[in-house]
Amino acid sequence: MARFETIDSVDWQNKRALLRLDLNVPLENGRVRDATRIERVVPTIKELMEKGAAVLILSHFDRPKGKVVAEMSLKPLAPALADALGVDVRFVATDWRDGAPQQAAAAAKPGDVILFENTRFHPGEESNDPAFARELARLGNVFVNDAFSASHRAHASTEGVAHFLPAVAGRALELELKALSRALTHPRRPLAAVVGGAKVSTKLDLLANLLDLTDTLIIGGAMANTFLVAKGQPVGRSLVERDLVDTARGIMRQAEVRGKELVLPIDAVVAPELKAGVDSRVASLAEVGPPDMILDVGPETVEVIKRAFDRALTLVWNGPLGAFEIPPFDAGTRAAAMHAGALTRAGSLVSIAGGGDTVAALNAADVAHAFTFVSTAGGAFLEWLEGKPLPGIKILESTNGAKQ
Ligand code: 3PG
Ligand code: MG
Numbered sequence: 397m398a399r400f401e402t403i404d405s406v407d408w409q410n411k412r413a414l415l416r417l418d419l420n421v422p423l424e425n426g427r428v429r430d431a432t433r434i435e436r437v438v439p440t441i442k443e444l445m446e447k448g449a450a451v452l453i454l455s456h457f458d459r460p461k462g463k464v465v466a467e468m469s470l471k472p473l474a475p476a477l478a479d480a481l482g483v484d485v486r487f488v489a490t491d492w493r494d495g496a497p498q499q500a501a502a503a504a505k506p507g508d509v510i511l512f513e514n515t516r517f518h519p520g521e522e523s524n525d526p527a528f529a530r531e532l533a534r535l536g537n538v539f540v541n542d543a544f545s546a547s548h549r550a551h552a553s554t555e556g557v558a559h560f561l562p563a564v565a566g567r568a569l570e571l572e573l574k575a576l577s578r579a580l581t582h583p584r585r586p587l588a589a590v591v592g593g594a595k596v597s598t599k600l601d602l603l604a605n606l607l608d609l610t611d612t613l614i615i616g617g618a619m620a621n622t623f624l625v626a627k628g629q630p631v632g633r634s635l636v637e638r639d640l641v642d643t644a645r646g647i648m649r650q651a652e653v654r655g656k657e658l659v660l661p662i663d664a665v666v667a668p669e670l671k672a673g674v675d676s677r678v679a680s681l682a683e684v685g686p687p688d689m690i691l692d693v694g695p696e697t698v699e700v701i702k703r704a705f706d707r708a709l710t711l712v713w714n715g716p717l718g719a720f721e722i723p724p725f726d727a728g729t730r731a732a733a734m735h736a737g738a739l740t741r742a743g744s745l746v747s748i749a750g751g752g753d754t755v756a757a758l759n760a761a762d763v764a765h766a767f768t769f770v771s772t773a774g775g776a777f778l779e780w781l782e783g784k785p786l787p788g789i790k791i792l793e794s795t796n797g798a799k800q
Pocket of ligand 2: 775
């Protein structure tokens with residue numbers, strides 16, 4: 397794994413830990429709908445408190461674009477954090493210009509947990525303005541990044557601040573990186589990847605990198621339709637990116653030249669439209685007619701995918717195989733994920749999933765818990781799979797605790 401310092405390399409007694417979290421969680425009427433990101437960082441916060449630090453928490457929430465937007469306040473996250481930790485959490489309302497964060501930091505005592513307002517209320521956050529980064533750095537003595545899912549952003553609170561303070565990785569970030577390197581950097585082979593979702597266009601870099609790294613590449617979701625068109629298959633009224641048919645053909649040729657196994661659907665669940673309660677049927681590819689839309693992989697494809705999982709020792713999963721939000725088009729994703737979960741439980745597969753809709757799909761199928769690791773990250777997970785360096789991680793590696 398990468399070389400960077402962790403919580404272990406700091407004497408935390410009487411220190412102010414400036415802790416970057418990703419509290420950008422789904423809220424519904426001011427209540428947290430999915431607390432996974434909060435639960436994952438509880439060990440880091442508790443450890444810092446127990447070691448005698450005051451914990452000063454930074455996070456963004458949503459995209460207020462450098463302005464104070466009341467609906468994007470982090471305030472509702474203070475009670476949610478307090479619930480998860482079993483201690484009081486003080487919220488500091490601020491526009492980042494009023495001196496409130498500085499006052500709160502100066503008064504912080506060992507064991508205190510303080511949550512500051514949304515860092516994106518300041519325009520210097522997203523522009524990674526060194527002046528704002530320096531201001532943030534003055535709040536603490538040591539910076540702790542425990543926000544893997546925000547580490548693809550080179551923002552003041554994820555990257556800039558680490559130029560001005562000793563910077564270390566939090567426990568949740570350590571776990572994410574360990575899981576991801578187990579999947580992609582040092583996988584036990586054969587390594588299989590599932591790439592699903594609606595569009596090829598958003599996953600071109602991902603497909604190129606995975607074609608390099610994996611032994612078997614399984615393509616599902618609406619993006620598979622573009623590949624089917626490239627193979628000359630009829631897809632009726634299905635979602636297709638016509639301008640990417642040549643690209644899809646190129647990817648298939650690459651796979652063949654390099655002896656990689658590329659798994660595409662061989663049958664489908666089709667319906668006249670994507671709507672709850674619509675009449676659907678299973679069709680072989682030859683039976684897909686002009687009025688049909690392909691909305692899920694069919695049962696024979698699911699069998700082919702399961703056999704690919706059987707042969708694999710490591711699996712990386714990004715994106716659903718069908719339009720999983722609307723039953724019965726979740727069946728393919730559910731069946732394949734359940735099989736991956738069973739193999740994982742049996743000890744014959746290391747399974748890592750992540751990225752946007754993936755976690756929602758696996759939760760909906762109630763199989764997320766059966767995977768070896770489910771990343772809390774959306775965009776950051778994708779960029780990692782694309783082989784891109786994440787600025788928030790890179791700075792941890794380059795500072796390497798040198799400023800301590
Ligand atoms: C996420 O939810 O994926 C992260 O918090 C990043 O959010 P962003 O896409 O608004 O930068
Ligand atoms: Mg997002």
